[in-house]
Amino acid sequence: MKLRLTTDLLTGVLFAALGGFASVYGSRYALGSAARMGAGYFPLLISSGLLVVGAVLIVRSFLGADDDALDAIGWRQLVLVLAGVLAFGLLIDRLGLLAAGILLVVAARVADREFGPLETALLALGLTLAAAALFIYGLGLPVKLLRL
Amino acid sequence: MDVLTNLGLGFSVALAPINLLYCFFGVLLGTIIGVLPGLGPVATISILLPFTFGLQPQTALIMLAGIYYGAQYGGSTTAILVNLPGESSSVVTAIDGHQMARQGKAGLALATAALASFLAGTFATLVIALAAPSLAEVALQFGPADYFSLMVFGLVAAVILAHGSVVKAIGMILVGMLLGTIGIDVNTSVPRFTFGIPQFGDGIDFAVIAMGIFGIGETILNLERSGAVRSYVQTVKNLWPAPHELRAMLPAAWRGTLLGSALGILPGGGPVLASFSAYALEKRLSREPERFGKGAIEGVAGPEAANNGAAQSSFIPLLTLGLPANAVMALMIGALMMHGLHPGPQLMRDKPELFWGLVASMWLGNLILVVLNLPLVGIWAKLLTLPYRFLYPAILLICAIGVYSINNSALDVLVATVFGFVGYLLYRLNCEPAPLLLGFILGPLIEENLRRALVISHGSPTVFVERPISCAFLILTAVLVVILAAPMIRSGRERVFKESGT
Numbered sequence: 001m002k003l004r005l006t007t008d009l010l011t012g013v014l015f016a017a018l019g020g021f022a023s024v025y026g027s028r029y030a031l032g033s034a035a036r037m038g039a040g041y042f043p044l045l046i047s048s049g050l051l052v053v054g055a056v057l058i059v060r061s062f063l064g065a066d067d068d069a070l071d072a073i074g075w076r077q078l079v080l081v082l083a084g085v086l087a088f089g090l091l092i093d094r095l096g097l098l099a100a101g102i103l104l105v106v107a108a109r110v111a112d113r114e115f116g117p118l119e120t121a122l123l124a125l126g127l128t129l130a131a132a133a134l135f136i137y138g139l140g141l142p143v144k145l146l147r148l
Numbered sequence: 149m150d151v152l153t154n155l156g157l158g159f160s161v162a163l164a165p166i167n168l169l170y171c172f173f174g175v176l177l178g179t180i181i182g183v184l185p186g187l188g189p190v191a192t193i194s195i196l197l198p199f200t201f202g203l204q205p206q207t208a209l210i211m212l213a214g215i216y217y218g219a220q221y222g223g224s225t226t227a228i229l230v231n232l233p234g235e236s237s238s239v240v241t242a243i244d245g246h247q248m249a250r251q252g253k254a255g256l257a258l259a260t261a262a263l264a265s266f267l268a269g270t271f272a273t274l275v276i277a278l279a280a281p282s283l284a285e286v287a288l289q290f291g292p293a294d295y296f297s298l299m300v301f302g303l304v305a306a307v308i309l310a311h312g313s314v315v316k317a318i319g320m321i322l323v324g325m326l327l328g329t330i331g332i333d334v335n336t337s338v339p340r341f342t343f344g345i346p347q348f349g350d351g352i353d354f355a356v357i358a359m360g361i362f363g364i365g366e367t368i369l370n371l372e373r374s375g376a377v378r379s380y381v382q383t384v385k386n387l388w389p390a391p392h393e394l395r396a397m398l399p400a401a402w403r404g405t406l407l408g409s410a411l412g413i414l415p416g417g418g419p420v421l422a423s424f425s426a427y428a429l430e431k432r433l434s435r436e437p438e439r440f441g442k443g444a445i446e447g448v449a450g451p452e453a454a455n456n457g458a459a460q461s462s463f464i465p466l467l468t469l470g471l472p473a474n475a476v477m478a479l480m481i482g483a484l485m486m487h488g489l490h491p492g493p494q495l496m497r498d499k500p501e502l503f504w505g506l507v508a509s510m511w512l513g514n515l516i517l518v519v520l521n522l523p524l525v526g527i528w529a530k531l532l533t534l535p536y537r538f539l540y541p542a543i544l545l546i547c548a549i550g551v552y553s554i555n556n557s558a559l560d561v562l563v564a565t566v567f568g569f570v571g572y573l574l575y576r577l578n579c580e581p582a583p584l585l586l587g588f589i590l591g592p593l594i595e596e597n598l599r600r601a602l603v604i605s606h607g608s609p610t611v612f613v614e615r616p617i618s619c620a621f622l623i624l625t626a627v628l629v630v631i632l633a634a635p636m637i638r639s640g641r642e643r644v645f646k647e648s649g650t
């Protein structure tokens with residue numbers, strides 16, 4: 001029998017893995033007793049719950065209750081948008097908003113299947129400057145436009 | 149009369165120029181973002197949160213409430229004009245509203261939605277003003293055990309009324325609660341799940357999670373599907389309803405108002421449930437039910453009144469019990485906490501100007517909504533023709549700057565990236581992310597109250613059934629679980645949501 005990657009199965013695996021990880025990692029925190037709970041008591045309750053829910057989903061997926069197969073993933077959009085936001089986070093303290101913002105917008109536009117180079121460049125500059133005007137000068141948020 | 153003095157205090161706060169201004173901005177921005185297809189109130193509020201960071205708590209809350217109403221109404225506009233409900237609560241508005249638009253009555257449908265919303269908003273504001281103080285009085289008697297049971301009840305109710313799989317919704321709540329344990333444990337000072345990163349000691353900011361999931365994750369999802377969404381927008385004219393149309397719409401609006409205001413108070417209730425129920429009610433009461441789905445004005449007035457009434461009255465459990473009834477209220481409670489405020493019965497006593505200012509600005513927000521939307525509706529319709537390719541980079545940029553500016557922390561942006569991925573993944577796995585947010589907000593409160601209750605009872609769990617209030621909530625929870633388990637009712641629930649999906 002071929003294993004079908006249904007959303008139930010994948011969600012179940014995800015929940016169970018998270019619950020399992022949290023209960024193992026969380027075992028370093030003292031449990032205490034019900035009357036004097038340690039730091040580990042509540043997390044253990046929650047992560048065991050997650051393990052159970054994950055198991056239920058996995059079992060249910062084999063019973064074929066919900067057979068939604070996972071759709072194809074748009075890797076281009078996913079990777080480029082995330083890369084853009086990540087780059088923003090890595091650059092904002094080193095280079096400032098101008099560089100980080102332009103890079104984010106360009107990455108976001110390239111993530112789309114169709115984009116015009118000139119339009120993208122103008123949009124990146126325009127949006128970043130507008131955002132700077134709004135957030136830095138308008139709202140006074142502590143973000144630097146340029147950091148050299 | 150107490151209520152009048154309180155409302156007087158409220159209006160003196162809400163009418164302060166700065167608050168009025170931000171209420172106006174909130175409604176305006178909320179409508180602008182909310183009009184955009186695919187962006188419901190939760191996404192809109194997440195995206196616009198950064199605009200409130202620099203404000204005084206009460207101004208920030210007033211602005212957020214304005215954003216909420218604006219987003220709610222913006223969603224209805226989109227639903228009516230292009231049949232693309234941005235959020236689940238305007239799904240039913242789209243059914244008859246869009247048919248009206250196709251018959252050239254777009255203006256009438258929009259005016260009906262605005263007037264019905266205003267009626268409901270006014271009524272629900274009065275309900276809050278009258279009911280909240282006595283409810284808060286009761287809530288002051290609550291002990292830790294009662295709060296624990298109340299929150300469990302709230303979470304179970306939220307699960308039952310969520311879309312899609314119940315098991316997944318429970319899992320999402322647990323994931324949210326687990327995320328909520330990150331940070332230094334307040335009772336034992338042990339850093340939990342911080343992985344040696346000192347900044348995680350204060351826990352993850354809920355705004356980082358919300359903007360990651362709803363701002364970044366949803367954008368990736370929309371981008372994958374973009375190109376498919378191109379619709380036909382009508383010109384909007386003939387806004388004001390004729391007398392016979394008013395006669396058809398007013399009773400429906402009243403029924404929707406009453407139903408919505410009542411349903412909004414329930415944990416897990418709120419605008420979605422209210423608008424569906426109102427539509428069903430109108431269809432049942434109508435002498436010509438066959439008109440529904442073909443542009444019946446009652447089918448717009450009822451649900452629109454109901455969803456706005458519920459949007460308002462769901463503030464009641466938030467402000468009096470500190471219990472967020474739905475994901476939007478979870479965002480509100482998170483925003484309040486960022487300003488160092490803890491919603492609950494004490495809030496009304498300790499900060500009456502904040503509480504009553506909010507209540508008064510709810511009504512003002514609704515007024516602004518009508519005043520703003522009737523003349524500007526042409527502009528909103530234009531906004532719908534704005535290409536998505538200009539829009540989503542702006543959304544991403546606002547989210548990135550917003551996340552960074554919460555704590556001036558680049559690390560937060562990296563965490564938000566992770567949640568962007570998580571959000572995308574969850575959507576693809578058909579997991580509704582809203583319960584995660586509820587779990588995240590309620591998790592720490594549940595832990596705290598569970599601990600306190602068990603300390604007081606020396607570890608005996610019977611305290612939860614011995615206290616009458618707590619016991620009552622647990623019985624209600626059990627009733628809900630039984631309803632959940634009953635397959636007949638469950639398939640009925642799925643049918644309601646499936647019908648709406650088409």
